[in-house]
Amino acid sequence: MIRMRPRWVDFHCHLDLYPDHASLVSECDRERVATLAVTTTPKAWKRNLEVATGSEYVRVALGMHPQLIAERASELPLFEKLLSETRYVGEIGLDAGPKFYRSFSEQERVFSRILGACAEQGNKILTIHSVRCVSKVLDHLERSFPLDRGVAVLHWFTGTAAEARRAAELGCYFSINAQMLVSEKTCRVVSALPRERLLTETDGPFVAFNERPSRPRDVGETLKSLASTLGIEVQAASELVVKNLGALTRNRNRRV
Template identity: 45%
Template sequence: MIDFHCHLDLYPNPVAVADELERRGVGVLSVTTTPAAWAGTTRLAKGRPLIRTALGLHPELAGARYRELHLFDRLLPETRFVGEVGLDGSPRHLSSWDSQIQVFDHVLRSCEQAGGKVLSVHSRLAASQVLGCLDRYPGLDKVVLHWFSGTKAEVRRAAERGCWFSVGPAMLTGARGRSLVSEIPTDRLVVETDGPFAQKNRRPLRPWDVTDAIDGLADLWGSTRQHAAQVVRANESALLSL
């Protein structure tokens, strides 16, 4: 099983978490929030084959860190994975909206030109705008919408575009989240934790807690846990083999 969105470097004890996920045989896409964090975060993957590091520039930091785009472009050839990137329409981040658009558009253009990248995309309160940006870059066919919280119509629009969705335990605990997940095509869904930001019982989720998402999917689909795990593993293989 793969945790498709986790901030491994932001745990208080990232080395211990990295060692434990390897011991448990859990894969993880370790996303970064700025290009400057790349060097330190990639060190966590050294000698740990189940960890893949994604190069990112988080929309919440776009206003302060947009000057790191040159570093993003320089590092992009070093990885197949990009994240966390996207747009955030929360009121407290609207002051940086122009910078967010500039950064996200640059990232998408660079990724399309490079080819073959898998993107983990943030779209909180900005789903329509994110999808509009993605529509300008049809060559990007491996886009994973992380913790998607748009409308059902936006879920369908994203699915028609060919997007994937990473779903965590937090999405599967409330009625609205479960309703949205029920709209996601079952062959376009992978799992995530968004640890250490997402929590369970006031404890940060860890990569191996993706099993909670499997349990939630089995309940939602009215299937066995084994069936839900088989579906997700098949989706992981399909996405990574594209």
């Protein structure tokens, strides 16, 4: 339970991919960054949970990254076994990029199974990868993850304005990182998203800040870019994102 209101929100960060994993968890607590530590394989779940035990601001998500499905699909039963231990699920989703497209049909099979299991248990919060296949991801959500069974957060959303509207109609939230806000096209899409559905993320260590991997505390810089994109003050953007996180985590099997 978070006793003091977070200062910032990093809703998608791979904490276990940093060499100083444990100290980074402590840093999140010290800086009051509400951080979702995503995992890429269910085998990483236990260790991540151990490191974050006792943290006030770090929560751990059970993941099965689509880019690893070709090698890790056999871990799906382990994922399903562990699912009841967490409310947070990610990183999951689909990747239709050239490097991973050969496994796309298997990705879809695994993603469909994961969504079905999350819907069956209910009250899950998902952070979803959707590279070059936003419409496919939304198709799966529409079929397998009803609005009243949990909430999907589209991580690093790069879809069209029409796809953004469809995602919003499906109750999705959107987590925004600094790299997204470099593109004028993406900024236009972000500015049109429902403000009550916006979160921030670093996607560290995959996004750089000052020529080093981003850390959760760097999300403050993302807020500056987001504020500029939305035409509001930085403090207002910070309060908006923290408020949105509160609404997301309070949502329990009801329509958003």
